[in-house]
Amino acid sequence: MSSSNTISHEIAAILRDEILQQRYRSGERFPSERDLAARFDASRGAVREALSQLEQLGLIRTQPGGARVQSVKSASLAVLGPLMALGDYPDPLLVDQFLQAFSVLTAMTAKNAVVAASPEQLIQLKKLVAELAAEAEDFEAMQPHWRALLEAMSAIADNLVVRLIGNDLKAQFVDQMIELGIRPDLRAGSIDKLLSSLRVSLNKQDGELASQAMQDHFVELREAVGEALRFRADELSIRVAN
Amino acid sequence: MSSSNTISHEIAAILRDEILQQRYRSGERFPSERDLAARFDASRGAVREALSQLEQLGLIRTQPGGARVQSVKSASLAVLGPLMALGDYPDPLLVDQFLQAFSVLTAMTAKNAVVAASPEQLIQLKKLVAELAAEAEDFEAMQPHWRALLEAMSAIADNLVVRLIGNDLKAQFVDQMIELGIRPDLRAGSIDKLLSSLRVSLNKQDGELASQAMQDHFVELREAVGEALRFRADELSIRVAN
DNA sequence: CACATTATTTGGTCAGACCAAATTGGTCCG
DNA sequence: CGGACCAATTTGGTCTGACCAAATAATGTG
Numbered sequence: 173m174s175s176s177n178t179i180s181h182e183i184a185a186i187l188r189d190e191i192l193q194q195r196y197r198s199g200e201r202f203p204s205e206r207d208l209a210a211r212f213d214a215s216r217g218a219v220r221e222a223l224s225q226l227e228q229l230g231l232i233r234t235q236p237g238g239a240r241v242q243s244v245k246s247a248s249l250a251v252l253g254p255l256m257a258l259g260d261y262p263d264p265l266l267v268d269q270f271l272q273a274f275s276v277l278t279a280m281t282a283k284n285a286v287v288a289a290s291p292e293q294l295i296q297l298k299k300l301v302a303e304l305a306a307e308a309e310d311f312e313a314m315q316p317h318w319r320a321l322l323e324a325m326s327a328i329a330d331n332l333v334v335r336l337i338g339n340d341l342k343a344q345f346v347d348q349m350i351e352l353g354i355r356p357d358l359r360a361g362s363i364d365k366l367l368s369s370l371r372v373s374l375n376k377q378d379g380e381l382a383s384q385a386m387q388d389h390f391v392e393l394r395e396a397v398g399e400a401l402r403f404r405a406d407e408l409s410i411r412v413a414n
Numbered sequence: 415m416s417s418s419n420t421i422s423h424e425i426a427a428i429l430r431d432e433i434l435q436q437r438y439r440s441g442e443r444f445p446s447e448r449d450l451a452a453r454f455d456a457s458r459g460a461v462r463e464a465l466s467q468l469e470q471l472g473l474i475r476t477q478p479g480g481a482r483v484q485s486v487k488s489a490s491l492a493v494l495g496p497l498m499a500l501g502d503y504p505d506p507l508l509v510d511q512f513l514q515a516f517s518v519l520t521a522m523t524a525k526n527a528v529v530a531a532s533p534e535q536l537i538q539l540k541k542l543v544a545e546l547a548a549e550a551e552d553f554e555a556m557q558p559h560w561r562a563l564l565e566a567m568s569a570i571a572d573n574l575v576v577r578l579i580g581n582d583l584k585a586q587f588v589d590q591m592i593e594l595g596i597r598p599d600l601r602a603g604s605i606d607k608l609l610s611s612l613r614v615s616l617n618k619q620d621g622e623l624a625s626q627a628m629q630d631h632f633v634e635l636r637e638a639v640g641e642a643l644r645f646r647a648d649e650l651s652i653r654v655a656n
Numbered sequence: 657c658a659c660a661t662t663a664t665t666t667g668g669t670c671a672g673a674c675c676a677a678a679t680t681g682g683t684c685c686g
Numbered sequence: 687c688g689g690a691c692c693a694a695t696t697t698g699g700t701c702t703g704a705c706c707a708a709a710t711a712a713t714g715t716g
Contacts, residue, residue: 178668180466204697215670217459220699224422224463228470228492230581236698237678249491249578250470269573276518332508333515336491337579339472420699446666457701462668478667479709 183212184222191231192255202239253344264401275390277334282386283379285325293328308363311355356396425454426464433473434497444481495586506643517632519576524628525621527567535570543612550605553597598638
């Protein structure tokens with residue numbers, strides 16, 4: 173998947189996953205380029221391009237004399253997507269950690285967006301909230317609107333740092349969830365509460381309220397996602413048992 | 415600097431900075447590999463390895479027929495370090511955005527660390543706070559202890575996502591600040607207030623308090639850093655004027 | 657002028673070669 | 687026997703030149 177149909181990307185993806193699966197101990201010598209070329213039946217150039225990508229991800233460090241594997245903990249954020257996509261289903265702990273980090277950043281974005289929005293932008297946000305409300309029943313149908321709202325807020329808040337963090341995470345995460353058919357079962361009224369709080373915060377231009385509403389919503393979302401993943405894990409282990 | 419003494423890294427660094435400086439319009443065709451090889455008097459292989467890195471950073475997208483420049487807004491977080499290091503001094507707005515994002519993540523980490531800490535870890539944290547207090551007068555001398563405290567909290571909170579985000583940012587940012595001699599002038603008592611709040615939060619194991627203390631501290635830090643950067647900007651423009 | 661076809665450019669890959677740095681292994685000496 | 691020194695080997699870094707397939711640009715044709 174996502175191998176981008178070139179040999180070097182394929183090799184990079186395979187090696188990346190092997191490292192993320194802890195198949196090499198941190199600090200251990202990585203196979204030599206010539207060995208890898210033989211293993212993948214590719215030229216050394218292709219292998220070198222793959223290693224160049226792994227190095228950019230912070231997964232290996234190359235030196236004349238040999239490359240060495242680095243700790244995943246010291247890698248770049250860009251490994252998170254592949255890391256979540258490793259097993260049959262994402263590691264619940266990792267997903268929760270992601271949602272927690274995403275939560276505070278989203279809350280911050282909401283606050284800044286509401287405070288910084290021009291009158292026109294406030295109207296736009298209200299419109300997006302209304303559109304979201306119209307589809308609040310179906311989790312999956314809601315996603316595009318949800319994402320549009322976050323995108324609009326992100327654009328208004330205009331924090332490049334947060335935007336870049338989002339790039340490395342958002343799409344990969346949400347897409348994977350949907351692809352796996354994991355649909356968190358939010359408590360009835362949870363969305364309504366969020367939306368009504370957002371409406372009020374937009375009317376009063378109250379950033380704190382918007383922030384708090386997001387935080388509260390994510391608390392519930394984290395719980396629901398955790399529940400869905402646990403259910404999924406059981407389902408899988410049952411299937412394996414048969 | 416940081417060109418890692420290999421040709422391909424040097425080329426990658428130069429092209430990266432050119433893209434970050436908006437010297438190419440987003441969507442524009444990037445020079446061909448053969449042209450770049452001629453320009454840098456290098457082999458096509460070396461250029462390809464450089465482009466491979468740029469692609470991993472999300473700055474370009476390559477296809478048979480030609481590579482195209484992508485919007486910085488859609489790049490990977492790993493470009494932030496280079497982005498801040500571009501001009502003579504960092505863009506104050508970007509620094510503030512960074513600090514704001516770092517603020518909420520740090521507050522979250524502090525909260526989780528305080529809540530999750532074992533008795534031994536609480537003692538360790540208290541010790542680190544005490545060591546920090548001992549050097550609270552000198553901003554520069556304080557940094558190693560400050561970083562040690564954050565590192566310890568990060569280890570206890572054990573959120574891989576936040577850790578990875580930190581990897582792409584922390585070191586580069588702080589180092590650059592110090593290197594440029596930018597020393598934010600924190601209000602007297604600001605540090606004391608933070609430290610005493612932290613002490614209380616550790617004693618009561620009150621996560622919310624720790625979080626709030628961090629947030630408050632960062633508000634002041636952001637102001638002080640902004641002030642220091644404005645001063646620095648004036649200094650530079652005076653020097654240029656002469 | 658619109659469209660289909662050809663020619664050219666460009667990225668992707670391969671092969672073989674050379675250099676310099678790092679590692680390895682052996683040797684010599686204390 | 688142990689440690690320090692030195693050569694042989696491994697390994698990454700780079701270059702040259704070549705071929706293919708996809709995308710683009712140029713061309714000719716209706």
